[in-house]
Amino acid sequence: MAVTIRDVAKRLNLSITTVSRALDGYDDVAEDTRERVRNAAAQMGYAPSHMARQMRRQRADTIGFAISLPPTARDNTNNRAFADPFVLEFIAGLGDEATQCHLDLIVSTATPGMEEETLFRRWVQGRRLDGVVVNRLRKDDWRVAYLTQNRVPFVASGHLQGATFPFIEVDGKSGFKRMVQYLAGKGHARIGYIGGPDGLRLQDDRLAGYRAGLRAAGLSFNKAFLAQGDMTRNGGYAAALQLLALPQRPSAILCVNDMTAIGAMRAARERGLVVGRDIAIAGFDGIADAEHTEPPLTTLNQPAYDIARALVQMLAQMIEDGRRGQSHVPKQVLLQPELILRQSTEGGN
Amino acid sequence: MAVTIRDVAKRLNLSITTVSRALDGYDDVAEDTRERVRNAAAQMGYAPSHMARQMRRQRADTIGFAISLPPTARDNTNNRAFADPFVLEFIAGLGDEATQCHLDLIVSTATPGMEEETLFRRWVQGRRLDGVVVNRLRKDDWRVAYLTQNRVPFVASGHLQGATFPFIEVDGKSGFKRMVQYLAGKGHARIGYIGGPDGLRLQDDRLAGYRAGLRAAGLSFNKAFLAQGDMTRNGGYAAALQLLALPQRPSAILCVNDMTAIGAMRAARERGLVVGRDIAIAGFDGIADAEHTEPPLTTLNQPAYDIARALVQMLAQMIEDGRRGQSHVPKQVLLQPELILRQSTEGGN
DNA sequence: CTGTTAGCGCCTTCAG
DNA sequence: CTGAAGGCGCTAACAG
Numbered sequence: 001m002a003v004t005i006r007d008v009a010k011r012l013n014l015s016i017t018t019v020s021r022a023l024d025g026y027d028d029v030a031e032d033t034r035e036r037v038r039n040a041a042a043q044m045g046y047a048p049s050h051m052a053r054q055m056r057r058q059r060a061d062t063i064g065f066a067i068s069l070p071p072t073a074r075d076n077t078n079n080r081a082f083a084d085p086f087v088l089e090f091i092a093g094l095g096d097e098a099t100q101c102h103l104d105l106i107v108s109t110a111t112p113g114m115e116e117e118t119l120f121r122r123w124v125q126g127r128r129l130d131g132v133v134v135n136r137l138r139k140d141d142w143r144v145a146y147l148t149q150n151r152v153p154f155v156a157s158g159h160l161q162g163a164t165f166p167f168i169e170v171d172g173k174s175g176f177k178r179m180v181q182y183l184a185g186k187g188h189a190r191i192g193y194i195g196g197p198d199g200l201r202l203q204d205d206r207l208a209g210y211r212a213g214l215r216a217a218g219l220s221f222n223k224a225f226l227a228q229g230d231m232t233r234n235g236g237y238a239a240a241l242q243l244l245a246l247p248q249r250p251s252a253i254l255c256v257n258d259m260t261a262i263g264a265m266r267a268a269r270e271r272g273l274v275v276g277r278d279i280a281i282a283g284f285d286g287i288a289d290a291e292h293t294e295p296p297l298t299t300l301n302q303p304a305y306d307i308a309r310a311l312v313q314m315l316a317q318m319i320e321d322g323r324r325g326q327s328h329v330p331k332q333v334l335l336q337p338e339l340i341l342r343q344s345t346e347g348g349n
Numbered sequence: 350m351a352v353t354i355r356d357v358a359k360r361l362n363l364s365i366t367t368v369s370r371a372l373d374g375y376d377d378v379a380e381d382t383r384e385r386v387r388n389a390a391a392q393m394g395y396a397p398s399h400m401a402r403q404m405r406r407q408r409a410d411t412i413g414f415a416i417s418l419p420p421t422a423r424d425n426t427n428n429r430a431f432a433d434p435f436v437l438e439f440i441a442g443l444g445d446e447a448t449q450c451h452l453d454l455i456v457s458t459a460t461p462g463m464e465e466e467t468l469f470r471r472w473v474q475g476r477r478l479d480g481v482v483v484n485r486l487r488k489d490d491w492r493v494a495y496l497t498q499n500r501v502p503f504v505a506s507g508h509l510q511g512a513t514f515p516f517i518e519v520d521g522k523s524g525f526k527r528m529v530q531y532l533a534g535k536g537h538a539r540i541g542y543i544g545g546p547d548g549l550r551l552q553d554d555r556l557a558g559y560r561a562g563l564r565a566a567g568l569s570f571n572k573a574f575l576a577q578g579d580m581t582r583n584g585g586y587a588a589a590l591q592l593l594a595l596p597q598r599p600s601a602i603l604c605v606n607d608m609t610a611i612g613a614m615r616a617a618r619e620r621g622l623v624v625g626r627d628i629a630i631a632g633f634d635g636i637a638d639a640e641h642t643e644p645p646l647t648t649l650n651q652p653a654y655d656i657a658r659a660l661v662q663m664l665a666q667m668i669e670d671g672r673r674g675q676s677h678v679p680k681q682v683l684l685q686p687e688l689i690l691r692q693s694t695e696g697g698n
Numbered sequence: 699c700t701g702t703t704a705g706c707g708c709c710t711t712c713a714g
Numbered sequence: 715c716t717g718a719a720g721g722c723g724c725t726a727a728c729a730g
Contacts, residue, residue: 002476004723015701020725030699045499047474051404052723055706060400088437095456099468104455104477107444119448125396127351128453150394233641266641292582292615294643353707364717369709377715401707404722 003046012040023048059323062104063315064129065094066120066143067136084231084259085287086304087135090157093308094133101316103130117142124152131315133157133308138199153318155311158201159332166314166330170302172202172284173209175337176254179282179300180213183252183345188280192225192250194239194260206256206284225250229260236263244271251279252345258283258290258299265293265344280345284337295343302337352395361389372397408672411453412664413478414443415469415492416485433580433608434636435653436484439506442657443482450665452479466491473501480664482506482657487548502667504660507550508681515663515679519651521551521633522558524686525603528631528649529562532601532694537629541574541599543588543609555605555633574599578609585612593620600628601694607632607639607648614642614693629694633686644692651686 009016014037022029022037029037040046054060067087091107098105106128108119120143123129131153134143137160144165147154156167183191193210196203214221227242229235236255243250244267255261261283265275273279276295283290286301314331321328358365363386371378371386378386389395403409416436440456447454455477457468469492472478480502483492486509493514496503505516532540542559545552563570576591578584585604592599593616604610610632614624622628625644632639635650663680670677 006723016724017702017726018700021700024725028699033699045474047471049723050475050477051400051409052706053725055400055404055708055722056724056726058706085434106453106455122396125394126399128399233637262641269643288582289638292611294618355707365708366710366718367716370716373709379715382715398707401722402709404706404724405708405710407722 002049003044005046005048008037008040008044008046011044012036020048060128060130061102062106062129063094063098063131063133063312064106064108064120064123065091065133065135066108084257085289086257086259086285089287089304090135090308093305094312096305097309097312101312103312103316121146124150131155131319133311133315137201139201139204140199153315153322153328155315155318157307157311160201163332164330166318166328166332168307168311168314168333168335170307170335170337172206172300172337173212175284175300175339176206176209177213177216178339179254179298180210180219181217182339182341183254183280183282184213184217184219186280186345188252189219190222190225190248190250190252191219192227192243192253194227194229194236194243194253194255194264196229196231196256196260198228203256210254229256229263231257231260233259233263233266236260237267238263240264240267241271244268244273249279253279253281255281255283258285258287258297261297261299261344262289262293265297276343276346278347280347282345286338286340290340290342293344295346298342298345299340300337301340302335307335351398352393354395354397357386357389357393357395360393361385409477409479410451411455411478412443412447412480412482412661413455413457413469413472414440414482414484415457433606434638435606435608435634438636438653439484439657442654443661445654446658446661450661452661452665470495473499480504480668482660482664486550488550488553489548502664502671502677504664504667506656506660509550512681513679515660515667515677515681517656517660517663517682517684519656519684519686521555521649521686522561524633524649524688525555525558526562526565527688528603528647529559529568530566531688531690532603532629532631533562533566533568535629535694537601538568539571539574539597539599539601540568541576541592541602543576543578543585543592543602543604543613545578545580545605545609547577552605559603578605578612580606580609582608582612582615585609586616587612589613589616590620593617593622598628602628602630604630604632607634607636607646610646610648610693611638611642614646625692625695627696629696631694635687635689639689639691642693644695647691647694648689649686650689651684656684 005016005019009019018029019037022034023041095105132147134154135157137156137158154165156165159167159169180191195207211221224246227239229239236259240253240263243253253264255264261281264281268275268279275281282298284300286299290297290299318328354365354368358368367378368386371383372390444454481496483503484506486505486507503514505514508516508518529540544556560570573595576588578588585608589602589612592602602613604613610630613630617624617628617630624630631647633649635648639646639648667677
């Protein structure tokens with residue numbers, strides 16, 4: 001058995017209360033008592049039990065991240081959500097800021113055979129969590145409904161119509177509109193689009209941006225130039241092959257995210273096309289890998305790491321307000337993605 | 350306040366004991382009582398508090414993963430350990446298997462300003478953890494000493510001389526030896542090596558494999574062909590530039606891992622070399638990205654995901670044995686990495 | 699300045 | 715088959 005506060009108290013002939021307060025830095029403890037306690041604790045290797053403390057304080061000091069996984073994005077052997085560097089960078093941001101706020105981060109990994117939802121419910125109901133970060137919102141997202149109903153504080157990366165919760169959204173519509181206009185300006189008239197799964201909010205958003213861009217450039221929308229991936233490399237690859245097989249293939253392809261674009265580049269290469277000369281390809285996210293592809297990928301950058309950190313701060317504030325019974329004013333932020341031009345969109349018109 | 354077992358008991362005029370047992374499936378409860386309890390619980394949205402249960406049972410049902418970070422691999426703004434897909438895949442495996450074993454996984458992210466070690470100690474001392482998975486062992490690893498001393502069960506990815514703990518090791522030495530022999534067989538006489546940070550066990554191992562390979566192929570070891578990276582893309586890039594600037598540059602470069610190799614490929618391209626024709630480059634890990642580089646990367650594959658799952662199982666067993674006071678026989682596994690030949694090592698002799 | 703008291707929510711003897 | 719009692723390790727009122 002590990003050493004408890006009682007052991008320390010006994011050793012010093014003090015009450016456990018005094019030990020507790022000495023260690024927690026209360027000022028109603030004699031300085032030399034505090035010293036003795038500190039020394040004894042250090043020497044005996046005592047550290048307060050996190051569980052007991054949480055229990056007493058009725059807080060978990062833990063937040064959760066519920067990744068949304070499109071079903072096709074996972075196979076039986078591996079959890080592919082983790083394979084997206086964008087998500088990864090996001091998680092790194094969450095973890096870093098959580099640590100700084102003295103919170104733990106639990107990441108939901110829905111394993112094969114265990115529903116994401118089951119797991120999530122268990123967390124919430126078991127009060128393992130003080131709050132949740134949600135990403136990739138779906139159009140009608142059960143997570144939002146569930147969390148709202150159970151009064152669990154949460155913040156979102158992305159937003160929904162009429163959202164009353166805090167969120168940070170990167171403006172995919174405006175981003176892709178600008179991207180299309182840029183490509184049109186370079187002389188592209190046949191611009192294709194590879195999207196993501198249907199239920200996703202961001203899919204609607206980015207697709208709308210694509211169409212708005214076409215309109216703004218005076219280009220007509222061609223349904224045949226639309227393909228659907230699943231936001232993974234392989235999905236992008238398959239979708240691109242489809243577009244490239246058209247009798248009149250697009251001269252430029254926009255992809256819903258960078259992973260899709262990387263898959264699409266591969267498809268183009270296999271068809272004997274040189275990306276950035278015979279065809280233009282662009283993505284969205286600004287993952288580090290996009291710099292290292294051959295050729296480097298044009299993309300819309302969103303600061304995943306910083307967004308994640310900001311979200312955790314917002315969540316921490318929300319939790320704090322909730323504890324004090326204060327009402328929380330949700331902070332809602334809309335960011336513009338930064339257009340990063342690289343060689344993948346050099347030629348191809 | 351969330352609904353507790355007392356609320357349920359009160360509602361049904363039962364004791365909390367009975368409710369507890371009914372829900373936990375004990376057989377000394379009348380069937381219809383059980384039914385009533387179940388219904389009430391479901392209706393009231395009761396789920397046992399995880400914290401309280403843990404407290405009572407004196408177990409955290411949580412395992413930790415302590416990533417080892419070479420100092421140069423992190424900068425002030427971002428946690429780069431997460432940027433390595435190999436680590437990622439490993440984490441995915443840990444998470445999946447942990448969930449399956451009804452364990453939570455906490456991943457140590459040492460934030461800027463907070464020492465990895467501090468964090469780690471807090472976990473262990475606060476008994477947040479029932480066990481730990483350790484990776485990238487250092488030659489004289491304080492984590493191993495610390496965990497052993499505190500009697501915290503742990504398993505390692507990789508091993509140390511005379512290890513008494515369970516581990517799974519991928520044989521880097523034999524792997525790189527085979528790789529060098531393969532390259533020598535293709536006519537390469539000037540083979541360079543980009544390693545990782547010095548303190549790492551795997552660095553010794555893989556470097557030894559490189560040297561053994563040279564010996565076996567009758568090639569002499571040339572210190573100038575050795576460069577040091579930090580297992581990141583940027584580290585590989587810088588180290589490769591150095592090797593390529595030599596008056597007699599190597600015709601082939603082995604890299605301690607795939608990320609390093611990807612950086613090296615970039616350096617080669619920038620120097621006007623076509624990888625797979627003017628120069629051969631190979632890595633180690635078998636990350637998914639290695640398939641998608643241009644050209645695809647030759648590498649030694651290690652099944653990160655499966656290793657991680659197996660490690661969690663071993664750890665769970667170890668924890669279980671410990672609870673029962675049984676002695677645990679450490680399982681120690683040595684795997685051979687699989688040589689995957691791709692176009693990055695096609696020519697260049 | 700220090701100690702006593704009273705739980706946080708649950709599970710597990712031990713008695714009925 | 716069910717209930718009462720005790721306590722996991724800690725902290726926060728409230729008394730001295």
